[in-house]
Amino acid sequence: MLLSETILRPAQREVLRYAGGRLGISAVPGSGKTFTLEALIVELVVERGVPPERLGIFTYMRSARAHLAARINQRLHQQGVLGRLEAFTLHSLALKILQHFHGRLGFEAIDLLEGYEQERFISRLTQSWLRNHSRIWEPLLPQAQQAERMARNRAAFSRGFKAMCREVIRSAKSYRLAPGSIEAEGEGFLAWALPVYRSYQAELNRTGKLDYDDLAWRAVDLIEQDEAVRAEVEQWYDYLFEDESQDSSPLQERLLQLLSARTGNLVRVGDPNQSVMSTFTTAEPRFFRRFCRNSRPVVLEESSRSAPRIIELANALVDWAATDHPNPQLRRALVVQHIRTATTGAANPSDSEAAIHFAIIDGQPEQEMAEVARMAIAALRERPSHSFAILVSTNELGAQVLRALRQHPDVRSLDLLRSNPSQRELIERLRVLCEFFAQPASSLRLVAACEALADWAGLPKSRMAAHKESLLRVTPEKLLFPAPGTAHRLPGEPPLHQLMSQLARWLLAARSPWPEVLRLVVQTLYRSSAEIFLGNYVVDQLERVLDHNSADWQQVADEIQAILDGALNNLPSEAFSFAPEAGAITVATTHRAKGLEWDEVFLSGLSAYEYPVLREDRPGGLYFLDGLDMRAEALSELRAAVRPQPGQHSATDQAFIDLAAERLRLLYVAITRARRRLVLSTASRDLFGREQRPSRLFALLQSVARDG
Incomplete structure (x- = not known):
């Protein structure tokens, strides 16, 4: 075995005994599912001699693709393996298929709508x-x-x-x-x-x-309808792996079925209780549940993340939803798989250091945010060695929390709500470099690149400004590739000399396909793991909309500007620091907290509206359309056109059921972010000053914690 038996839990050892076929790995929070998937892949390559290029890995998030592949390839390299495996999202694999067979579609090349x-x-x-x-x-x-x-x-x-x-x-x-x-x-x-x-x-x-949503459709159609294409793509991989399978879409599942048809070797890993993307995407967690039922199942149920009291709270929510939820149609929102405390490896925090508190705060959400910030600051000062998070329902409420925290200069706060200035600066560097690559003979663009990279090169911007005029008087060619003995020498600034040398090396490499060049720039330019992850995320976004061969550097720069203009608000949590930071308070939306953990979590906004149980808890849709939800009604009509099912609920009622099910899972995710302490709160009034009730789930959890 590649890993010592002593650090593997029984279910993990069972996964590493996988010999082929369909395997469904259902994992609870903190059970190490991605670690287990990586260990299985390394086991297959190193111990069983499967070439890494015969393995295909699929991830739900584009941002996770490069990070997961990089970690596995690093482990393979440490074991002396020379080859590299590929990781894909549904759309990046579909794009690969369409680019490979584009002639059969009647296209000279795949032209994506940006x-x-x-x-x-x-x-x-x-x-x-x-x-x-x-x-x-x-x-x-x-x-x-x-x-x-x-x-x-x-x-x-x-x-x-x-x-x-x-x-x-x-x-x-x-x-x-x-x-x-x-x-x-x-x-x-x-x-x-x-x-x-x-x-x-x-x-x-x-x-x-083609637009982004055409890719998987066209790829699946092509494989299904062209026997030659199907025979060829079935030969691409001997084993297929999918991470975060609870967020898989019907098209992704179909594509995995087609690619694994020859061997039947398909491993899917996920947590059905952490599917919190269904209201934003076409993800349908029921497909992963069905796969686990119809395949060899393994449940990773041991977790060392949380104290037993917090685990009991999460398990009680699962049990109540499955048996006592007043709406029978929501009793399948959570799968009954209990979290168990770890028996091997790291130990769970003890109950002696755990606490669960509930607070109904008088006032509107604004007052709730101020009070939660105050409580978090007090907890930080009492336990400075802990990491803290305040989870909110919207970015706007999170901004209020951040403003309250920043009134205390001694309190360090971390913003996971949206892009922050440092992230914009990191991405802006890539944009300026691409503009320089597009017109390397432009003195203005060379100087702009130098200004953007001055701090990175160790040259204060104040000193860089003093050299700007002298640089503009010399042609870029002579600055970047000076002939020996030339009179056009740079000012006596070693960092500036080093920066010019680096720009020259990148410029020579810029003849290669632009994704390769940008990944080289990312590896050279960025230093921390979070910066490298952010850089790879941007390249992944670019590859989604730009052709590898036909896009020029100005198009790449323009698309980076589009990312800066709009896409930064949707950056995944992986684009930030992965490890909780002791002595700091993180502010994040509850959705973005998925995959992260802290010693102490403050979960706000547990009103009946935000976490509804019955239809009356949450009036739906545009209020001036009598509670109708245009989007839900249109999609319900669309589904009826696809597969009529008599006796269905109204579209708006079904939309409520879908949302309430996702909020149950979101609450489960939020609870399981906490290692030692958990505070749940709600305001007594809504944004408009009207009285509001706590969620029925708030009362349920309060009762469980009291009885426990």
């Missing part, structure tokens, strides 16, 4: 529809005396309509439905969205472009 182009395109089409059909939707708006109020209502409807159209297009493509194959009955919401889908797809067809 993300910012798609956003502008859908905005233009939806605004056009709204202008031309105002007689249909404007009567739905409540009449108001104030022009400003009417403008806000129109803007809210416009945003909802655009979101609905975007989801209809995305979901239709996940069902592999072209616009002409969908028929909407009557004048429902789907009938409103279909003209936008038709116009959108007509423009894609006219320009010969």
Whole structure:
């Protein structure tokens, strides 16, 4: 064995005995599922002699792809293995397939619609529809005396309509439905969205472009319909592995089935109780559950993360949801698999250092955020060796917490809500470098690159500014590639000499495909693991929308600018520091906290609205549409067109069931982020000053903790 038996738990040892076939690994929080997956892959390569290139790894998050592959390849290198394995997301593998067989599709090359182009395109089409059909939707708006109020209502409807159209297009493509194959009955919401889908797809067809959602559809269709293609792709891998399988989509599952058909060797790893992306994506956790039922199952149930009291709280939530939830349709939201304290390896924190507290804070969420910040600061000063997190429901509430924390200069706070200035600076360096690669003969772009990298090179920006004019007077060629004895010598600044030498090396490498060059830049430019991860995340985003061979450096720079303009708010938690930092308070949304852990967690916002149990807890949709959810109604009509199922709930009721199920899982995730202490809180009033009730789940957990 590659790993000592003493550091492996029984279920992990069972996984490493895998000899082939379908294996479903269902893992509880903190059980080391990714570690176990890595160990199995290394075992297959080093001990059993499987060439690494015969293994394919799939991850849900684009950002996790490079990080996971890098860790495994590093371990293989330490074992003396020369080859490298590949990691993919669904869409990156689909793009590889389409690029490999693009001639069979009638394309000279795969031309992807860039993300910012798609956003502008859908905005233009939806605004056009709204202008031309105002007689249909404007009567739905409540009449108001104030022009400003009417403008806000129109803007809210416009945003909802655009979101609905975007989801209809995305979901239709996940069902592999072209616009002409969908028929909407009557004048429902789907009938409103279909003209936008038709116009959108007509423009894609006219320009010969594919969008991001076309990739998996086209790849699966190609494999299914072309026997030669299917025979070839079945030979690509002998073993397939999927991480975070609870977030897998139907198309991803189908693609994995097709690629593993020859060997049947498919290993899928996930935690069905941590599926918290279904309201944002096409992820459907039921598919992973079904795979585990129909395959050889292994449950990783031992976890050393949390104290027993916190584990008991999480297990009680699972048991209550499965047996006592008042809505029977939500009794399958959580899978009954209990977390067990570890028997091997690191020990769990003890109950003597654990605590669980509940607080109903008088006032609105703003007052709750101030009070939670105060409690966290007090806890930090009492236990400075611990790591802390405040989890919030929205970025806006998180910003209020950060403002409260930053009124105390002695308190270190970490922002995981959205991009921070240091991250923008790291990405901006890549953009400026790409602009320089696009026009290396431009003195202005060379100087801009020097200014962006001055601090990195050890040259204070104040000193760099003093050299700017002299650099602009010399051609870039002579600065970067000076002839021996030339008079065009740089100022006597060793960091500036080193920077020019580095820019020259990168420029020579820039003749290679741009992804290779950027990854080289990332490895050279960035130092910490978080910086390297962020750099690789950006390259992954670029590869999603730009062709490896046809995109030029200016296009790469422009797409990095698009990422800076919009995509940074969606950075995954992996783009930040992985390890909790002792003596600091992290602020994050609860969704972003998945995969992380802290000694003490403050979970805020446990109102009935945010964590609903019954339909009455959360009025849905746009209030001026009588509780209807346009997006849910349109997608329900779309699903009915795909596979009619008589007796279904209304779309809005189904949307509530889906949301309530995800919030149960989100609460489970939040509880299991805490190692030693957990504080759960809610405000007595909502954002509008109206009285609000704590979630029924708040009362349930309070009762469990009291009885425990």
